[in-house]
Amino acid sequence: MADVRVQFYGHVRQYHNLKTEIDNAITEVLESGSYVMGPKDKQFEGELAIHMGMKHAIGCNSGTDAIWLAFRALGIGPGDEVITTSNTFWATAEAIWIVGATAVLVDIEPRTRNIDVTKIQEKITPKTKAIVPVHLYGQCAEMDAIWEIAKKHNLLVVEDCAQAIGARGDTFKIGDQSDAVCMSFITAKNLGTFGDGGAVVTNRDDIVEPIRKLCNHGSNKRSVHSFGFNSRLDEIHAAILSVKLKHIDRWNDLRIARAADYAELLAGTKITLPYVKPGYRHVFHLYVIETPKRDDLQEYLKEQGIIALTNYPIAIHQQEGYPPFGLGDPHPTLPHTERNAAECLSLPLYPELTREEAKIVADAILEWERKSG
Numbered sequence: 001m002a003d004v005r006v007q008f009y010g011h012v013r014q015y016h017n018l019k020t021e022i023d024n025a026i027t028e029v030l031e032s033g034s035y036v037m038g039p040k041d042k043q044f045e046g047e048l049a050i051h052m053g054m055k056h057a058i059g060c061n062s063g064t065d066a067i068w069l070a071f072r073a074l075g076i077g078p079g080d081e082v083i084t085t086s087n088t089f090w091a092t093a094e095a096i097w098i099v100g101a102t103a104v105l106v107d108i109e110p111r112t113r114n115i116d117v118t119k120i121q122e123k124i125t126p127k128t129k130a131i132v133p134v135h136l137y138g139q140c141a142e143m144d145a146i147w148e149i150a151k152k153h154n155l156l157v158v159e160d161c162a163q164a165i166g167a168r169g170d171t172f173k174i175g176d177q178s179d180a181v182c183m184s185f186i187t188a189k190n191l192g193t194f195g196d197g198g199a200v201v202t203n204r205d206d207i208v209e210p211i212r213k214l215c216n217h218g219s220n221k222r223s224v225h226s227f228g229f230n231s232r233l234d235e236i237h238a239a240i241l242s243v244k245l246k247h248i249d250r251w252n253d254l255r256i257a258r259a260a261d262y263a264e265l266l267a268g269t270k271i272t273l274p275y276v277k278p279g280y281r282h283v284f285h286l287y288v289i290e291t292p293k294r295d296d297l298q299e300y301l302k303e304q305g306i307i308a309l310t311n312y313p314i315a316i317h318q319q320e321g322y323p324p325f326g327l328g329d330p331h332p333t334l335p336h337t338e339r340n341a342a343e344c345l346s347l348p349l350y351p352e353l354t355r356e357e358a359k360i361v362a363d364a365i366l367e368w369e370r371k372s373g
């Protein structure tokens with residue numbers, strides 16, 4: 001393979017750009033002697049809630065935990081059906097199965113590749129308890145339509161916002177009318193720590209203490225326990241996230257600028273470029289193109305020293321482990337999801353990517369197209 005000219009991830013560059021601030025934050029935690037459930041977690045939770053314009057944030061160990069902790073606090077469990085999409089990372093559905101509920105998968109709207117809101121209604125049964133929209137690749141699902149359906153059928157709404165901190169809809173903000181919004185802070189996310197982290201963000205006062213207890217072995221008082229788990233946001237990660245949160249709006253702007261570069265440089269190609277809904281702020285966690293010759297293009301880029309990856313080449317319902325415990329329709333009909341799985345290719349995109357690097361990628365794609373016809 002050729003030497004790598006354009007990397008897929010930018011987090012090491014990001015670390016170098018913020019090295020002093022991050023090293024100082026970590027050192028401060030190390031010197032403090034307080035590594036879990038300390039002041040840095042509290043501070044970050046407050047900052048995150050303000051950034052999202054919501055009342056509460058509760059740090060936890062991962063985005064996956066955030067989703068199922070929210071489910072448990074909201075009373076979602078065995079016998080319940082939860083509607084979501086199959087074009088997502090496995091963890092969205094995994095969280096549904098962890099609480100013993102059934103994942104009901106809806107096809108995507110082909111342009112945004114988010115859940116098709118016109119197909120939700122037909123999947124609602126007396127057992128349906130919640131809808132879990134995923135703001136995939138950094139663009140919000142159509143929350144106004146989803147909230148309307150949820151209200152009509154008395155359903156809970158838990159947003160999977162792992163990929164979309166800072167995104168917005170045209171007339172709505174993430175979380176406006178939802179029961180919970182779940183965040184992931186794993187390294188490559190728009191806001192990522194150097195390891196795992198997550199949070200539940202909510203306007204509901206009644207689920208805050210239950211989630212805090214669940215995260216801490218069912219305890220909010222020393223030596224007193226009820227049923228729970230261990231899922232806490234470590235102080236080192238909270239301190240790193242506080243440093244990085246200050247930069248998130250600027251980083252998202254840079255992602256949007258590089259996405260605009262790709263759109264300009266690739267105008268006129270036959271490959272399908274990401275679609276941004278009018279009025280939406282798409283924060284481009286991933287820049288996912290589509291082409292029927294995806295594998296061929298990915299290989300060609302690799303030969304040119306450009307790393308492109310796939311999100312998600314095997315949809316949830318196509319995974320060998322689907323549906324665990326029989327908690328899902330084994331053969332759902334999801335043609336748009338399956339086409340996206342076969343054709344999607346994620347180009348390098350991160351705030352530290354330069355326009356020159358985006359041009360190297362775009363030129364290679366144009367060259368491939370000329371050669372492959």
Ligand SMILES: Cc1ncc(COP(=O)(O)O)c(C=O)c1O
Pocket residue numbers: 061062063064065088089091092134160162163183184185186196197198
């Ligand atoms: C859409 C989506 N949901 C959930 C998760 C799970 O987050 P985590 O890896 O922090 O558990 C991720 C990311 O990994 C994700 O991309």
